[in-house]
Amino acid sequence: MPFPNTNSTTASTGPKNVAAWALKPTHRPLVVSSAPYTTPPPGHVVIKVTDVAVNPIDWILQDDDLFKLSYPTVFGQDASGEIVQVADEVPDLSVGARVIAHCARKPGVDVPSGATGAFQKYVVVQAGAVAEIPPEIASSTGVVLPLGISTASAGLYQKAALALPFPSVDGKPDPLGRAVVIWGGSSSVGSCAVQLAVASGAEVVTTASPRNFEYCKKLGAAAVFDYHDEDVEDKIVKWLEGKTVAGAFHTVGKDGAVEACARIVERAEGKAIVVSVKPVDEEVKKRLPKSVRTKSIGASSIFSDEVGKHIWKEFLPQALRSGIVLPKPDPEVVGEELRSVQHGLDTQKRGVSARKVVVTKIS
Known part of the structure; x- marks a missing residue:
């Protein structure tokens, strides 16, 4: 069954999207179902997600409605994949680029609920939170970095x-x-x-x-x-x-x-x-x-000041190419496809040491 919040002008026809939905506060498990494909507003891109990583905040949000979100919604902040659509006001990114992204809703931007959550096949991301990764870094490795x-x-x-x-x-x-x-x-x-x-x-x-x-x-x-x-x-x-x-x-x-x-x-x-x-x-x-x-x-908060631009645009892409920044901690792949995201949340909640929980083959 498709989920709501498709009334925004940014929701459109496009590739078939699927998400791991949080239906309501403190609800378990996540439900994998169809989702709107959202056209990116100015300053944003759409990424076809190949891998996601799990952070403590993801299971915390599932266990406790910490920020009083609108439901249903999609959690997740770490994604890697390929850019498939670029909006206006994005001069430095192009379709086909392999990227990692910190998926977070930008205040004041009109997108449907859940469109900016990483746990889906097509995610909308502000361009300032996206960095290209070199060919030698696998997307399942680079994905450990964004929120960190x-x-x-x-x-x-x-x-x-x-x-x-x-x-x-x-x-x-x-x-x-x-x-x-x-x-x-x-x-x-x-x-x-x-x-x-x-x-x-x-x-x-x-x-x-x-x-x-x-x-x-x-x-x-x-x-x-x-x-x-x-x-x-x-x-x-x-x-x-x-x-x-x-x-x-x-x-x-x-x-x-x-x-x-x-x-x-x-x-x-x-x-x-x-x-x-x-x-x-x-x-x-x-x-x-x-x-x-x-x-x-x-x-x-770094995307509201000079820190985000410097780190994500001027430093990180070069640092990944030169090896100044290594994608650490190493990924601990716990499953494939969106059906495995709930297992990823549960694994992270139990705790890992010098590893980061990753789910691969999202798309």
């Missing part, structure tokens, strides 16, 4: 966050003379944050499980410590002696991780700020040193 890159960029480069200089495209950044603490270097966001911070000339100290120490070092981390250790904070503070910190980035972690980051930067020389991918509630703030500022960040 955008989230890491929001934390590292936005002026209200860590405000690092933009990363170098030649792989030879000027030394920043600053260290960045990244909590959770083997996570999806952490893997991107480590690589980007290093490309900006920062020294990176991160946390991970011992089995992922070498993984983090290969991404460029100068030091890695076990977040399980009772004295992990003391070890990081000792490593930071004689260095100046640009702040800490909480990319993942159980309760208490934000507080740990805050205590570390409070004891170190430099900028006393903790950037977090999660909201920092008032109860947590009461437990933080008074000298430490916190900033919660959202990935989509």
Whole structure:
């Protein structure tokens, strides 16, 4: 059965589209059914999706109607595939290009509910959130990057966050003379944050499980410590002696991780700020040193300032060609076609380590 919201002027006849629909809040499982093919509005493209990756926010949205969305809708933010339609005001992308995309609805754009969710065969994406990938990177590998890159960029480069200089495209950044603490270097966001911070000339100290120490070092981390250790904070503070910190980035972690980051930067020389991918509630703030500022960040915000354009248009395509940015963590393919997306959500919810859940052969 086809689903509604086809009244928008952007809905049109076209290729047969199919989506993995969330029918209503907290409903399980996703239902695979026909969907409108949506013509892209100005500044957008349509991508024929070949692969999708699953992020924690996807199963969180299924379990909890966090943002009070309009239903039925389509979840998903990480997609790869081929551009099949290009709207006006898109000078740098063309039909047939192999791309990865951060699928997120752009405020104020008239598209049907669900048209911008990744979990479908044809998705509408704002052109500023699309990057071409070189032939040597498989689409099922490149798809691990989009949301991680955008989230890491929001934390590292936005002026209200860590405000690092933009990363170098030649792989030879000027030394920043600053260290960045990244909590959770083997996570999806952490893997991107480590690589980007290093490309900006920062020294990176991160946390991970011992089995992922070498993984983090290969991404460029100068030091890695076990977040399980009772004295992990003391070890990081000792490593930071004689260095100046640009702040800490909480990319993942159980309760208490934000507080740990805050205590570390409070004891170190430099900028006393903790950037977090999660909201920092008032109860947590009461437990933080008074000298430490916190900033919660959202990935989509980079497309409203200069960060999104620089990272997605000027840096990422070149960085993927040169190997400055590697598609990490590695994909963990859990199935094929849209029927496997629900299994992907369930797998991600159970937890993966230094891997990202991917579903292939969507189209």
